[in-house]
Amino acid sequence: MAPTTASLLDLALAAFHSAKTPAPFNPGFNISAVYEVAKALPSHSWEFGAATQALLEYESPLLSVYGPNPFPVRKHDPATVPALAYAQEKIVVGTGIDGLSPSAGAVGDPASLVVGAWMLGKTNETFATATKSEVDYVLNDAPRYANGAISQRGDVGELWADYVWMFPPSLAFYAADIGDVDLLELAYRDHL
Template identity: 45%
Template sequence: MAVPDFFSAILLYILIPVDIGYNVSLVVDQARHLSSHSWEYGTAAEALLELYDPNLSIFGPEPFPGGQVPDVDWTKVNALSYVKPFILTNNETLIDGDGAVGDPASLGVSAVMIGQTDKTYFDAASREQNYVVNVAPRAWNDAISQRYNTPELWADFVYMAPPFLAYYAVATANTSLLRLTIQQCGLYRQILQANMTTTTQKNMQGIWEHIIGPNDYQPGLWSTGNGWAAAGMTRVLATTLKWEISASWTPEQQLLTQWIKEIIDGIMEGSATSIEPSSGLLRNYLNATSWFGETSGTALISSVVYRMAILVPDIFGQGSIYITWAEKLRKSIVAHVDANGILSPAINPLSWDDDTPYTTGSPEGQSFGVLLAAAYRDWNYLD
C-alpha cells in the first residue's frame, strides 16, 4: 500500500484558507485556555501541529526527510512552544499522568521533536518509551495497560501511546518497536471490540467498548472512545506509510486500515441509532437512544474520515460513502460552534456518564474541533 503523491504542490502547507464553517482561531484559543490535564496538553499539541505546521505533522508530505525525524527550531513551532513548559525532563514519565500509563505519552511526539536539538528532551522521551513498553502492566493478551497499578484497557490509550511509540521508533530506526506498536493496536482491538453479533444491533459490529478492567469497567460504546482509537491508529498508519523503511509493510498497513474501517463502518451502519436526529451529532453512547448527540466524538470521528480519505483514497476518498457521511457530521459540528468558539453540547470529559450536556467547553473537544479543521483543510485541497 503506497501513499498517493497528492502533496507535490508545497503550497498546500502555506496554510491555505479553507472555510470550514467556524472560526478556528477561536476554537484554538479555547483549547489552549481550557486544557489542564496531561492528555489535554498532548492532544492540543497534536492539533496545533496539524493546523499550524502541517508539513511537520505525520500527515505532512514528508514528515521524515531522509528517513529521519526533522530538526526544527522549537521556538518557531506553535505546538512545541505551547507544550514544552509542561514536559518534565527529570522524571520517569513526561508529565504526571495521575495513574494513567498512556496519557503522559501523548506529549511524546513533541518531546522527540524538541529532542532533536535538545538532548535533555530526547532523553525524557526515551524514559517515557521505556516506561510504557517495559514497566507498565500488561493484560492477559500482552496489551499494555492504561493504568499503572493494574491491567486495564481504555480506548483512549490508542491515541496517547501508540502514535508516540511509532514516532519514537522512526527516531531510533527501531523496526521492532514499530511492529510492537502495530501489534498493540491489534491487542487492544482483541479485547475492546464489542461483540454485537448476538444483539439486535448486529449492524454496529466493529465498534469498541470504552474500558475493560478489574477496577474500572465501562463497556459502553462511547463515541469519543471510538474516536480516540480510530484517530490513534490513523496516526500509526500514517507513520508506517511515510517512513521509508516501513513503506513496504503492506500487510501491516492493510490491518490498520481494516481496524479503522471496522470502527467507522460500525458507527455508519448504525446511524439510525448512533446519530441523534435533531442535532445530527453522534450520541455520547452510540447504541443508546437515550443519550444526546454531542460534539466531541462527532468532531474526532469525522476528522478520521478526512485523514483516511487522503491516506487510503481507494476506500475512503472522494465519492465514497465515507466522505458523504463525514460531510454531514462536519456540517452538524458547524451548527454547534458558538460565537466564542465553544463546541457544544459536549460530554463532560471527566464524567462520561453525566447526562447533562457540557456547554462551557470540553478541553479535548476543543482540540478535536481543531483536528477536524486541519483534516478538512488538507482533504479539501485535494478535492
C-alpha cells in the same frame, strides 16, 4: 550558495505561519478560536498531548506525520513552531510513569506527549532523554493486560479505549524516526 531543500521548507513554513489563518481550507467556523481554546483549556497531561498534536497538524502540517517527509524528524526552533512552543511549556520532565508530565496513575497520559517531546529533543537533549525514558517505562515497566496489551493504568492491567490514540501513535512516530521496525510493529499490535 544555492538554497537547500531544508532552507526552502523553512521559508515555506515561515510564510505559512505568517498567513492570517494557517488552515488551508475554510471549515465553516472560526477554527482559530477553537485552537485558542484548545491551548488555554487543557489541565492534564493527556490533554496537553492531544493539544500538541492538534496544533502541530493545524499550524505546522508539513512537520506532522501527515507531511510529505516527516522522517527523519529535523531540528526546529520551538519559537517558530507553535505546537513545539506549547509542548515545551507543558512538559514537566520526571521519572517512571511521570516521565513527561504528572500521570495521575495513567500510563498513556504523559506518553501522549512523546511526539512533541521527541521533536523538541532534536534541539534539546533533556527532551530526547525524557522521551527515551518515557518510552522505556511504558514498554518495560507498565503493567500488561492478560493478552499482552499495555495497560492504561500504572498499578493494574486495565484497557481503556482512549489509550489507543495516546501511546501507540506516539510510539509509531518515535519508532519511524529511529528506524526501529520492531517498535513500529509493536505500536501497530498494541493499537489493535
